[in-house]
Amino acid sequence: xxxxxxxxxxxxxxxxxxxxxxxxxxxxxxxxxxxxxxxxxxxxxxxxxxxxxxxxxxxxxxxxxxxxxxxxxxxxxxxxxxxxxxxxxxxxxxxxxxxxxxxxxxxxxxxxxxxxxxxxxxxxxxxxxxxxxxxxxxxxxxxxxxxxxxxxxxxxxxxxxxxxxxxxxxxxxxxxxxxxxxxxxxxxxxxxxxxxxxxxxxxxxxxxxxxxx
Numbered sequence: 001x002x003x004x005x006x007x008x009x010x011x012x013x014x015x016x017x018x019x020x021x022x023x024x025x026x027x028x029x030x031x032x033x034x035x036x037x038x039x040x041x042x043x044x045x046x047x048x049x050x051x052x053x054x055x056x057x058x059x060x061x062x063x064x065x066x067x068x069x070x071x072x073x074x075x076x077x078x079x080x081x082x083x084x085x086x087x088x089x090x091x092x093x094x095x096x097x098x099x100x101x102x103x104x105x106x107x108x109x110x111x112x113x114x115x116x117x118x119x120x121x122x123x124x125x126x127x128x129x130x131x132x133x134x135x136x137x138x139x140x141x142x143x144x145x146x147x148x149x150x151x152x153x154x155x156x157x158x159x160x161x162x163x164x165x166x167x168x169x170x171x172x173x174x175x176x177x178x179x180x181x182x183x184x185x186x187x188x189x190x191x192x193x194x195x196x197x198x199x200x201x202x203x204x205x206x207x208x209x210x211x212x213x
Contacts (some may be wrong), residue, residue: 002141002150003123009151010122014114017159021060021111027100029058042092046085060111067112075134082109083132110160124156127165135166143172 032054037047049066056062070078086105093102110120113126118136126138141150148156156175 002144004017005150006139006141007122010114010119010154012151014122017111017114018060021107024100024107025053025058025060025102026062028104029054031098031100040092041088043084043087045081046088049085063111064115065109067108068115071112071117076132079128079132079134082106103181113161125157125162125165125171127162129167130164137166138171139168140171144174148174 032050037050037054040047042050049063053063053067067078072080076170082105086102089104090102093099113134118126123139125139127135127137129135139153141153144150144153154173158175
């Protein structure tokens with residue numbers, strides 16, 4: 001069935017993203033090595049998350065479980081927690097010149113939105129409306145163009161939270177081309193983007209103009 005092939009493609013991409021996130025968490029662990037989290041001035045909730053993450057060996061699963069518990073209390077609670085933590089970690093990490101930990105809330109959120117609970121094993125696409133409301137769009141693989149096998153959909157859609165997606169396309173639309181790692185390599189690492197803000201904005205605009213068929 002097309003739905004089964006859709007799920008197969010999702011499993012492949014989700015596992016790849018989990019592996020990438022796990023590698024990222026190792027970098028976060030290296031940055032936090034030796035940091036006394038209790039004396040950072042961060043909120044109790046943020047300190048609790050970072051402490052738990054360190055105690056669990058910087059693995060993805062406990063962090064995703066935390067987001068799932070927040071999501072169970074309501075999508076708005078989840079989004080507010082992500083935004084608040086992101087702002088706090090951004091200010092703190094900038095003062096200490098830490099280049100990895102600041103991205104933790106966003107990367108964790110991106111991965112969580114592609115998890116089983118949010119995608120129904122790849123059959124539903126989560127997206128975020130401009131007012132930060134979480135929405136879902138059920139995919140219709142039977143109506144995909146012949147040029148896009150259902151198992152290829154998640155590889156085409158790529159990584160990241162999609163803003164207003166459900167207002168622009170339907171569950172039978174697919175990206176017109178494969179998403180590749182080269183699309184992200186153009187951005188460079190967080191350590192070499194200083195002074196290139198306008199260039200990065202141009203690249204973001206280019207990537208945002210993904211064609212659907």
